Amino acid sequence: MADSSRWAPYREKMQEQLSQIQLREIHQELTAGKNLKAYTADKIAKIAIGECCIGDSRHIGVCTVFPLETYWLPLYVSLWDEQEKEITLLVDVAPTVDSLIDEPFRIKYLESIQPLWEKFASLPGIVPFEDDGVRRVCSIIYTAAVVPIEREGMRLAALAPHTEYLNSYIEFVKDAPAADGEAKVKEIRRKIAAVKSEYRSYLQRAYGGGFHEDMINVLF
Amino acid sequence: MARVDYKDMIKFTEEAIVKSKLLEGLDLVPLETYDGMDTRSAWEFKTPMASGFYKPYTLKGSTKIEKITYGELHYMRRAIYSTINFTASDDYDLPVFSVEFDESATRIGATVDFMPLVDLSLHPEYQEKYLSPLADLWRKYRTIPGLTKEGRCLVQRRYGPWAWARETMSPFSLDGRIEEPEDRIKIIDAIIGYARVWLDLLKKAEPVKDPVYKQEMLNRKKVMQKVYRDRDPGGEVIKKIFGDEKHHLFVSIIF
Numbered sequence: 001m002a003d004s005s006r007w008a009p010y011r012e013k014m015q016e017q018l019s020q021i022q023l024r025e026i027h028q029e030l031t032a033g034k035n036l037k038a039y040t041a042d043k044i045a046k047i048a049i050g051e052c053c054i055g056d057s058r059h060i061g062v063c064t065v066f067p068l069e070t071y072w073l074p075l076y077v078s079l080w081d082e083q084e085k086e087i088t089l090l091v092d093v094a095p096t097v098d099s100l101i102d103e104p105f106r107i108k109y110l111e112s113i114q115p116l117w118e119k120f121a122s123l124p125g126i127v128p129f130e131d132d133g134v135r136r137v138c139s140i141i142y143t144a145a146v147v148p149i150e151r152e153g154m155r156l157a158a159l160a161p162h163t164e165y166l167n168s169y170i171e172f173v174k175d176a177p178a179a180d181g182e183a184k185v186k187e188i189r190r191k192i193a194a195v196k197s198e199y200r201s202y203l204q205r206a207y208g209g210g211f212h213e214d215m216i217n218v219l220f
Numbered sequence: 221m222a223r224v225d226y227k228d229m230i231k232f233t234e235e236a237i238v239k240s241k242l243l244e245g246l247d248l249v250p251l252e253t254y255d256g257m258d259t260r261s262a263w264e265f266k267t268p269m270a271s272g273f274y275k276p277y278t279l280k281g282s283t284k285i286e287k288i289t290y291g292e293l294h295y296m297r298r299a300i301y302s303t304i305n306f307t308a309s310d311d312y313d314l315p316v317f318s319v320e321f322d323e324s325a326t327r328i329g330a331t332v333d334f335m336p337l338v339d340l341s342l343h344p345e346y347q348e349k350y351l352s353p354l355a356d357l358w359r360k361y362r363t364i365p366g367l368t369k370e371g372r373c374l375v376q377r378r379y380g381p382w383a384w385a386r387e388t389m390s391p392f393s394l395d396g397r398i399e400e401p402e403d404r405i406k407i408i409d410a411i412i413g414y415a416r417v418w419l420d421l422l423k424k425a426e427p428v429k430d431p432v433y434k435q436e437m438l439n440r441k442k443v444m445q446k447v448y449r450d451r452d453p454g455g456e457v458i459k460k461i462f463g464d465e466k467h468h469l470f471v472s473i474i475f
Contacts, residue, residue, distance in 0.1 A: 098339040098440070099387055100339075100384070100387035100388060100440065100443060100444065100447075101439070101440065101443055103384070106383060106384070106387065110383060111383050114383065118380065121372075121374070121377060123372075124371065124372065125371060125372065126372045126373065126374070127372065127373040128362075128373060128375060128376055128391075132347070132352065132355055132391055132392075133344070133347075135391035136340040136341060136344065136347050136391050137340070137341040138391075140383055140386040140387055140389075141383075148371070190342060191339075191341060191342065194341045194342050194344075195341055198341070198344070
C-alpha cells in the first residue's frame, strides 16, 4: 500500500487517549528522529508509543504503559501490524501479579475489562495470538485478531479495542493504590521484567531488523 | 442445528479411555481414600435424577501420581457430564491434565487442557518443558467447527463468565461448544492426543528439588484445586442431587 495516508491513524488515536494524562517526555536521546515517543507520568514508570513502516506494505504500531513497581497496577500493551488486506492486533491489560492468587487484583483490573473483552469477541478474525511465548504473558482478557480488511471502515473498527482498553487503563491509574509491602513490590518488579523480556524477544523474532534495538528498549 | 438423543450421545469413557487403550500398560490401583475421604461411593452411583461413576486411581508402586480419575454423570437422560483428571503428586510439577466433556441434545461443551502449576510468565522454561509439546495438537484441533466459527477462533472463551477458571488455563487450552453431531466426536481425538502427551511427560518426570520453587508451585496448585472445588458451576448441580458431603467427595476427585 504505497499511499501511506491510507494507513489507520494508530498513533494519533492512541495519543488522543494518552493526552488525558500529564505526560513528561523522556529518553529524547533515543527517540530523536524516530516516530517514537516515551514519557513518564504520575504512578507510571514509562509510556511509550512508536510506529514504523516496513517497506510500503506494512505499518507497525506499538504502545506500552508500565507502572512504577511501587503501585498496584496492571500494565498495558498494544501491538498493531497493518497490511493492505489484514490487520494483526493484540491489546492487553496484563497483570503485574499472579492474578489467580491475587484475586482482588483480578477483580479490580481484569474483570472490569471483561465487558470490553466480550464486546470485541465479535470482531471479525478474532483468534488467540499466534505466538506461543506472547500468549504465556497475556492476561485472561487480552484481545487478539487477524482482521480481514474487507472495507476501509474495518481499519478504525480494529483500532477500537486499543483505544478502549487504553482508556480503561488510564482510569485505573487515577486511583491506583501503592503496592502493599516489599513482597508485593518484589513480585510486581519480577513480573514486569518477565513480561518486558518476552515482548522484546517477540519483536525480534517477529520483525528481525524491522525494529532497531534502541526502539525495542524504549517500547519495552 | 441437529439435536442428538440421549441414546445417541457419545459414550465418553468407551471412546476416550477404552477404545483408545489410553491407560493400557499403567498398573492402576483404585484410590480408596482421597483427602481423608472414602471414595467408594463415587465409583458407582444412582439416584432418581442421576447415575454414573467417578473412578479414581493411583499407580501401583509409583509416587508420581496423586490421582487419575475419569467418570460420567448422566443427568435425567438429558445430558452426560464426563470428565478426566490426571494430577501428579506434590513432589512433581506436572500440569494438571483436565477434561470436561458435557453433552446435551444441542451441543457439547468441552475443555481440554494442561493447567500449569506455576505462573508461566515467570517460568518460560515450564512452558517449554510441559506445554510446548501440545503446540501442534492445539493448532490442529482448534479448527474443529464450533471452536472455530465463521473465521473466528473462539478457543479460550468457553469459561467467559468464570474469570477464576480462565486464570487456571494454559496458552494451549482447547475449549468451546460443538453443535453438529458429526463434529462432536472430533474433540475426542484431541483429548486422547493431549492425554498421551501427558502420560509421556509423566514417564520422564523428576521430583522437584528446589524448595522455594516447590512452595510456589504447591501454593498455586492448592489455590487452583480449591477454587474449582468451591466454585465450579457443575458442582452446584452435584450438590443439589447428592448433598454436601458427596459433593465434596465428587469435586475433590474430579478436580
